[in-house]
Amino acid sequence: MLELFSKLSRKRTSKDVAKERLKLVLIHDRANVSPQFLEMVKGEIIKVIQNYMEIDEEDLDIQLTRTQSEDGEGVVPxxxxxxxxxxxxNVGR
Incomplete structure (x- = not known):
């Protein structure tokens, strides 16, 4: 129980903020989109999911990367x- 309380009351440190910024820069390089675009997409995804679920935004991780296409003939985002x-x-039940 104490662990849950400490996690809920945890504030973002400058280390956490710097880590998040570094992730955005790396994602930008991999997917060739701006950090602002990624933040916009992330915000929209969070809004939609929160209509149906309560989520832990502290541990949320959304990345835009590149992967091999299903046909194996190229790389796709x-x-x-x-x-x-x-x-x-309990929505619409």
């Missing part, structure tokens, strides 16, 4: 998301 779900909302 890929959106990879790791979104911890706290609970599912």
């Amino acid at each position: 890929a959106l990879i998301a790791n979104i911890p779900i706290k609970s599912v909302k």
Whole structure:
């Protein structure tokens, strides 16, 4: 229980902010999109998911990268998301 409380009350340190910025720069280089574009996409994804689930935004990880196409003939962009779900909302049941 104490661990849960400490995680919930944790504030973002300058180390966390710097790490997030470095991730954005690396993603920008890999996917050839601006960090602002990636943040916009990330924000929209979070808004849609939050309509249906409570998520842990602290541990959320969304990356835009490149991967081999299904036909194996080229490289295509890929959106990879790791979104911890706290609970599912009772919407429309």
